[in-house]
Structure formats: C-alpha cells, structure tokens
Amino acid sequence: MTKLSxxxxxxGGAAFAAGSTLGxxxxxxxxxxxxxLRQFGTGVSNLNDVANKVKExxxxxxxxxxxxxDSVTQRAATQPGSFDIADIEYWICKKVWPTGNLxxxxxSKIKNYDKIVGIFRNGKLTPDSTIAQGTxxxxxxxxxxxxxxxxxxxxxxxxxxIPTIYNADTLGIRPDLIGRPINNWSELLNPxxxxxxxxxxxxxxxxxxxxxxxxxxGEYTYPDKGNMTREEIDLTMKxxxxxxxxxQFRAFWKSFDESVxxxxxxEVVIQSMWSPAIxxxxxxxxxxxxxxLEEGYRSWGGGIGLSAALSGLERDAAYEYINWYLDGxxxxxxxxxxxxxxxPETSKNYMSENEWGYWFxxxxxxxxxxxxxxxxxxxxxxxxxxxxFEERMGAVxxxxxxxxxxxxxxxxxxxxxxx
Amino acid sequence: MALPIMAVxxxxxxxxxxxxxxxxxWQATEFSIIPAFDLENYEFLFxxxxxxxxxxxxxxxxxxxxxxxxxxxxxxxxxxxxxIRSLTWQIALFLLxxxxxxxxxxxxxxxxxxxxxxNGIANSTLISWGVIEEPLDWLLFSDFAVILAFVHLYTLxxxxxxxxxxxxxxxxxxxxxxxxxxxxxxxLWNVIIPLTKPGIMIGTIFVVTLVMGDFxxxxxxxxxxxxxxxxxxxxxxxxxxxxxxxxxxxVLLLTVLIVIGLMxxxxxxxxxx
Numbered sequence: 001m002t003k004l005s006x007x008x009x010x011x012g013g014a015a016f017a018a019g020s021t022l023g024x025x026x027x028x029x030x031x032x033x034x035x036x037l038r039q040f041g042t043g044v045s046n047l048n049d050v051a052n053k054v055k056e057x058x059x060x061x062x063x064x065x066x067x068x069x070d071s072v073t074q075r076a077a078t079q080p081g082s083f084d085i086a087d088i089e090y091w092i093c094k095k096v097w098p099t100g101n102l103x104x105x106x107x108s109k110i111k112n113y114d115k116i117v118g119i120f121r122n123g124k125l126t127p128d129s130t131i132a133q134g135t136x137x138x139x140x141x142x143x144x145x146x147x148x149x150x151x152x153x154x155x156x157x158x159x160x161x162i163p164t165i166y167n168a169d170t171l172g173i174r175p176d177l178i179g180r181p182i183n184n185w186s187e188l189l190n191p192x193x194x195x196x197x198x199x200x201x202x203x204x205x206x207x208x209x210x211x212x213x214x215x216x217x218g219e220y221t222y223p224d225k226g227n228m229t230r231e232e233i234d235l236t237m238k239x240x241x242x243x244x245x246x247x248q249f250r251a252f253w254k255s256f257d258e259s260v261x262x263x264x265x266x267e268v269v270i271q272s273m274w275s276p277a278i279x280x281x282x283x284x285x286x287x288x289x290x291x292x293l294e295e296g297y298r299s300w301g302g303g304i305g306l307s308a309a310l311s312g313l314e315r316d317a318a319y320e321y322i323n324w325y326l327d328g329x330x331x332x333x334x335x336x337x338x339x340x341x342x343x344p345e346t347s348k349n350y351m352s353e354n355e356w357g358y359w360f361x362x363x364x365x366x367x368x369x370x371x372x373x374x375x376x377x378x379x380x381x382x383x384x385x386x387x388x389f390e391e392r393m394g395a396v397x398x399x400x401x402x403x404x405x406x407x408x409x410x411x412x413x414x415x416x417x418x419x
Numbered sequence: 420m421a422l423p424i425m426a427v428x429x430x431x432x433x434x435x436x437x438x439x440x441x442x443x444x445w446q447a448t449e450f451s452i453i454p455a456f457d458l459e460n461y462e463f464l465f466x467x468x469x470x471x472x473x474x475x476x477x478x479x480x481x482x483x484x485x486x487x488x489x490x491x492x493x494x495x496x497x498x499x500x501x502x503i504r505s506l507t508w509q510i511a512l513f514l515l516x517x518x519x520x521x522x523x524x525x526x527x528x529x530x531x532x533x534x535x536x537x538n539g540i541a542n543s544t545l546i547s548w549g550v551i552e553e554p555l556d557w558l559l560f561s562d563f564a565v566i567l568a569f570v571h572l573y574t575l576x577x578x579x580x581x582x583x584x585x586x587x588x589x590x591x592x593x594x595x596x597x598x599x600x601x602x603x604x605x606x607l608w609n610v611i612i613p614l615t616k617p618g619i620m621i622g623t624i625f626v627v628t629l630v631m632g633d634f635x636x637x638x639x640x641x642x643x644x645x646x647x648x649x650x651x652x653x654x655x656x657x658x659x660x661x662x663x664x665x666x667x668x669x670v671l672l673l674t675v676l677i678v679i680g681l682m683x684x685x686x687x688x689x690x691x692x
Binding site for chain 2: 266414
C-alpha cells in the first residue's frame, strides 16, 4: 500500500477531476489491469481461450474454474465468497437466485441488450412461437429491481443472468450400428437396443429425457413435463425401472467423457448426449449423429451472473466483460462448437460465410468445417443435424427444469439407480 | 506425548464426527440448510426399501470381495513366507506384488474398462479362440466387474498383514508338529491359520472398511447400474442434501463399527500382536 501523503491525495484528486470531466475510461485504463475476476461454471463455456482473449482485449485477468453441474450449483449456493462471476444454467439460477448470492444486472448497461434473442426476453423465438415446458429462461431471467429476490414475468430492466450460450439437445445414435432411421424418443426403450442404450445419471436432466420418451411411447401426456406431480414422477420412474431391470441400459453416464467413451467404443448405440460429445466422437473418426426427433428437443440455456459481493471497479470490469461477451468473438467461438450465442448477429462478424451458413442457417457446407481446435467436423456438402437455428430452437419441447417436487424426484431417482 | 495425539484426534476425528451427527438431524431445501432437531432424515432412510437393498448390496460386495482377497492374499503370503527360503527373494517378490500400487487406484480401476468392454481385449480374445460366439456383456458394467476391480485393488491389503504375521511364526513350531506326525493340511489348519489370525483380522478390517466406504469403483465398474451406500451419500452431496447424506453416513459408520466389533470378538488383536 502506498503511503497517504498530501502529494498523493492531490494527485488522486487531479486524476478524479480529469476522470470526471474527460469520461471514466481514463481512470479505468489505469487500474483495470490490476483487476482479477474469478469465474466458475460448467466446462461448456469456461474456456481458457476466452480468458486469454479477455486479457488481450480488455486487459484484466479472468480466472476460470470448470466444474460439473452439481458442483456448480453447490458452489453458487453455498460459497458466495468464492467467485465474482457465476456461469450457470437457468434451472440452476432458479435454485440459486433465492439465496441472494447473486445481484441483479442493469440491462441499460448492456449494449447489445436489444439484440438478445427473444427466447431470453419474452420467451418467444418468433412472435408466434409457443413457449416450451420446463424452466424456460425468460421465466427466471428477470427480477423486480436492483435488490429483487423473486422473478418477474416481464422485461423489468433487471436481469438475473445475462444469457450467453444455449442449445437444443436430443439423442445421439451410431447410424452404422443401427442401420435404420430413428425418428422418435421412444426408440431409447426399444427392446431392439437391449443392453445398448444409455441415459445420463444427472437427475434434473435425465428426468426430462425420460419424460420425452414416455410421451413418445404414448404412455402419458404430461400437462407440464418441467413440473411433474408425485404421481407423474412415480409413473415415469416405473416405466424406466422396468426397462432397467429388463437389461435395456448398458450403463448410465455422469460426465461428458463417459458419454463419449460409451458411444465411441460401441458399448452403446443410442443414448442421451450433449452436442460437443457428438463432435468428440466424430473427431475420433466414428460415425455419430445428433438425431433430430419428431417430438422435438430438450433445450438448455446458460448465462452469466454477478456475485452479490461484487462492487466498484470490479463490477465495472464485469459489465465490460459482459458487453465484450455479447460482442461476438465468444459467440463465434461457441457457435463453431455447435452451440448458439445469445446475440447471433454479432457472432456472424467473427465467422466465415461457410461457417455461418453451416452452423446457423442449416445450409450445406461449401468447404471443410473445423472445430475451434482444428479437427475436421464436416466436409463440403454436409448439412448440420437438425438444420437451421429456427428449425432447431423452434422445435424445443421442453427446457431443463427444477420441479416443485424436486426432492421427491431426487429420491425416486436414487431408487431408480439402485433398482 | 499423548497430548498432541489427543489434540489431533479430537480436531480431525471427533469434531468432524460430532458435526456429521449434528447435521444429520437438520433439514435442507434445495439451496439452504436449516438447523433443527428432526428425525425426518432417519425416518426416510429406514422407511425406504432402497436403503435396505443398498445396504444389502454393500454387504454383498464386502463379503464376496473378502472371500476372494482372503484366499488369494493368504495363498500369496503363504508362498512368500514358507516356500521362498532366502530373505532377498522374499523381499524382491514382495516388492513385485506392490508394483501395481505405484499407479493410482482410479487408473488401475479404469484400465479394466477397455479390457472388459464389448469389443475389448477379453471378448475379442475369447472369440478368436472360439470359446464364445457372441461377446459377453456381463464382463463389464456388472457386479462381476465391480468385484473384480475390488479384488484387484485390495488384495495387497490382505497380503501385507498376513505375510507379516506369518514371518513371525516360530519355525520350530512347524517342525514340532511335523515330528509329532501332522500332515501338511493339519499343520496348515492347526498351527499356521490360528497363529496367522491377527494378520487375517487386520487385513479383513482393511478390506471390509475400504469396500463398504467405496463409491467410485461401484460407479465406474457397474456403469452406475448398481448402488452401494457410498453412492447414496455421494448422490445426496451432489444434490446439496447434506443432512440426508449425514444421516446415511452415520448409519454406515455405525454399521461398519458393529461389523468390526463383531470381528474383534473373535480375535483379540492386541493380545496376539
């Protein structure tokens, strides 16, 4: 710490005067290099490339910690002092927001707020789309004011999370080992794939995949898959427990790598999967398709939240980071992995016409498509599984969710795994 | 001398256990833990047949693993102690047994997965020998795989204490038995096994507590298809249900203590050491 002398006070005063007359960036350029923001979240978007680019473009340091979704929830809810920026999913937000560990964000400070896709603002992709079941992002995206503890159903100007990344998930299949078209979620429990199917062992996501399967089988139609009653949970689990006992499942996976290994080794030919896992299987030279299904997709979205403890220069830096995040570089990076950016139009500036056409517009690739790390993912002429942004995000049947009966569901899930 | 040890024990063993017992009576919602005195966690635990199934599974794994680690461990120790004459060779072969333990538990466990898989080395070898036509699915992601991994991981914990006690058996006792006309089997049964009991018991305590407290081996080798108590606890922790995890942990702790207490009734380790 520097000693407080009259000289320093005068200097500080002069800097302050200059800052206030010439505009804030003057001071900020001086001090910003000392700022370190600690971000944590799922591996999906906690990428070192992003931290390096932040250092390059904005000058401050971003420390990234990647965890699995359960640990992320745990940390956000129980260790508010351990982070400045939480990169979490919307259903996690529903759990974490009431703890008061995050602070509301002023949308007037978000430069590209007006360009954020409708899904995160009023819930509608296009004015006439219907809102899917589950924890749709816009339902937990806004709070009543700077000190809000609840959620509001309109664009109040105070956001809980700034949306960053989202996608539509479906089943992954091995077309070479199945050898026929797959069009429905019910195929997961088709006895044809006995001992060769898998579902993920993360209860809050797995239950949604189960619900999609149950509906597709015609066993039951849920009024709201995202908020089941106890009877509905029992019914869903009963169907899957029977299938498990009949030997339908080869294994259950919990981490991304497990899902990749199960698929690539041929232990499993049909399973719940995440988009980059498909990419990882393909980059090993093994055919794998992210199969669009008639009933639609199970979707998820993530965003950035600010720790309640963040203030002053650090908070300014965090807003700067958010604005930079939505400015397109990260968006382009994520879209080249198969995710979507909250502000697609800015990402376009950072993608080639071929990439934009393939990933976003669903057009046939005109040249090789590579991942950000350089692996070839598609050849000229290939079309993205599921087609364009509107086709994929427009066919969302439900969002990842937290139910009112969450604890009951979790206990039933434990029973299912132990059965 | 005793004071520092007491302090360490109180701080790192007694206090955490008191904490766990206390939390087991608390209540939790998705995002907060509420101090209370409530038996709900225990009521749910004892009221659910999953608990009994999972505890049964845990005992089953512990028992089968114990049988295999004991028979393999005893045989290896017996060979080292009585068939290898020179001390140099005994030490060399003993070190050989520990070589696999230079890598981590998890790596030794996971390396079974590609070996046992549907298109793994075991299946393709058996098919090429013509022993089987179709790959055996039960090799991986099954109770077989779980127990195989346990036996592989924990046999050394049997070998070491048994070998240790065998080395201290007075060779003249064996000679005396032989002079008195005992057969090899009789010597083994009436002389060696009774004198090796403390080693067997220490090895048993190691294996049983390790297997009963495990969760990661069961998860990986069964492909999450089976559960033991450790997995129930880890699932609860992952879902922030600390009170319910604590309650399960308390019950598990008591169960393991009872099991060890029973075993110690058969052999007084302190007297025989």
